[in-house]
Amino acid sequence: MSTPSRPTRPIQKFASAVAKCSAEMSAYGRCVVADYNNIHKDKCLEEFLKLRECVRSGRKKRG
Template sequence: MQPKTRPIQRFAAAASKCSAEAAVYGKCIVEDYNSVHKDKCVKEFMKLKDCFLVAKGGK
């Protein structure tokens, strides 16, 4: 019995609303996962993050 939801649960709920964007980002990484470097999929990630921030709402 926990009175308020934990931040991680709110995080998970928001992340689950962006499965389409997550799949695009995931595909971008997985298609060539032996040569991942910083910001390899930055465009796809920013789309995912924008969606996540909207889904999370508030702050």
């Protein structure tokens, strides 16, 4: 009898996907911190969209 494999928890999948996006995460963080006193909606939209796409593609590849 083999032991059933334990399903991966959603947070583990997310953490794994985010770990592969360090460049995008850094770019987004730099954008936010660059002028954090003047942050407003969509200020770092381009960087956020790149980060979001990276995370999404990382999750798709792993299942």
